[in-house]
Amino acid sequence: MGKPTGFIEFSRVAPEKRQPEKRVKDYNEFVARLPDQQLNQQAARCMNCGVPFCHSGCPLGNIIPEFNDAVYRQNWREAYEILSATNNFPEFTGRICPAPCESACVLGINQSPVAIEEIEKHIIEIAFDKGFVVPKKINLRTGKKVAVVGSGPAGLAAAAQLNYAGHEVTVFERDDQPGGLLRYGIPDFKLEKWVVERRITLMKEEGIIFRCNANVGVNTSISDLLRGFHSIVLAGGSTIPRDLDIPGRQLKGVHFAMDFLKQQNKRVSNTAAGNTEEIKATGKQVVVIGGGDTGSDCVGTSNRQGAVSVTQFELLPKPPEKRTAYMPWPTYPMTLKTSSSHEEGVERNWAVVTKAFLGDETGHLTALRIADLEWTCGSDGRPAQFAERPGSERTIPCQQVFLAMGFLHPQHDGLINELGISLDERGNVKADEQFFQTSIPKIFTAGDMRRGQSLVVWAISEGRECARKVDEFLMGSSLLESKELSC
Ligand code: SF4
Secondary structure (H helix, E strand, C coil), X not given: CCCCCHHHHCCCCCCCECCHHHHCXXXXXXXXXXXXXXXXXXXXXXXXXXXCHHHHHCXXXXXXXXXXXXXXXXXXXXXXXXXXXXXXXXXXXXXXXXXXXXXXXXXXXXXXXXXXXXXXXXHHHHHHHCCCCCCCXXXXXXXXXXXXXXXXXXHHHHHHHHHHCCCEEEEECCCCCCCCHHHHCCCCCCCCHHHHHHHHHHHHHCCCEEECCCCECCCECHHHHHHHCCEEEECCCCCEECCCCCCCCCCECEEEHHHHHHHHHHHHCCCCCCCCCCCCCCCCEEEEECCCHHHHHHHHXXXXXXXXXXXXXXXXXXXXXXXXXXXXXXXXCCCCCCCHHHHXXXXXXXXXXXXXXXXXCCCEEEEEEXXXXXXXXXXXXXXXXXXXXXXCCEEEECCEEEECCCEEECCCCCHHHHHCCCECCXXXXXXXXXXXEXXXXXXXXXXXXXXXXXXXXXXXXXXXXXXXXXXXXHHXXXXXXXXXXXX
8 A cells, every 4th residue: 555665765845835925916826735745655654554643533534545556556536536535625625725634743753753734635626626515416305305504624524424315405604705705814825715616616516505594593584594494503603702801992992803804805805895984004103912823823914904014912921833742743743833924924923912002192093011921831741821921011012903812602693592492501502522512412413613712624524424414314314424433
């Protein structure tokens, strides 16, 4: 299987990227595809491990050694079939997944891990190029109707799987176009929207109905859904952002990250932004508070809009560059994470607390009051407690702040409150990870709405697993693929 000496002969090679100073002039993707021969060599690095930790490291349970082998043999159809058996949307995960499979790759013990994400992206794009990806014909319809509320990655995955099971699926999306976070959260420079549109078109051709501008609980009746559908899947995501309740929060120039990103995504796609205040970083000193993916998307977008400077604050201390003794393989390391947006220009600061937003007499933000933190670690070596470093408080100029400190839980107003559905202690919709069933038996939930803010790959995984449980609920058993079955 594969090339037994591949990992000795070939080093990991990354695809070329457009230079940061050039790519910040537009919103297009900037990562090239590896030439076929190089990709073949990258796949040859896979050792076909007896215990492939990559497989269990992937939330979807992707059968990675097998598709690596097929790529090595240049059997693209076989590679596509293996990959698509466990992943409905490799074109999304191949672009935006932080690749926990690569963190778990055994080769990573003393070399760079296999370039699994790049291989995945290549397989699906070749599959589209060669015409392997065609609408699946659904031979048998069950007569059961399922409503999916939310068209982000969890909703789309659930809808695709339930449709394959023969149910009639309608997806309700409160925005003007389907895709949720994929469409209006993630910037085009990471995921161009024709990629999302290509998949939605395919799903429509397979028979899934999309109803946009349909905000269930606001302009679309919940009782109609309860009456008209045999089952409902709630996949509305985790949408309430964590706020920073400090003096000056009301000043003009302090915005939630997602409001900023959504506006720019709409601008790029020439979609009306609606009656919202224009948020732009152009000509401003920008501070992004929060060091995660959403924060880095704000960094990349601010640079593209022509910010004078971009600074990013993280409350936690700077993680180590590499794994330490406290992070033994194959556990997921908390190592320094650098996104492509950081290559484009940002000053990153760790262990910083923002104490106040300062403004002028017109109510506009002009500066931040910040201080450094000193962290102490717990017995496991992880940061546990902090205290402000005496004498470190200072003021820095800033006209635009983006709050990117994560999300608390789904929106409760409307749908959730009207249903009276049970919530967990964090405010997410309560449902067991094995069964995905809520306190109302015909209603299921998946993705961030159930597990809280997480990765797109987890949302797809939850959508797939949830679909199987809905299918069992409706039919008594299910032939849909399950991660549990592939392990
Ligand atoms: Fe290949 Fe890495 Fe998976 Fe081993 S862990 S099978 S080397 S991809």
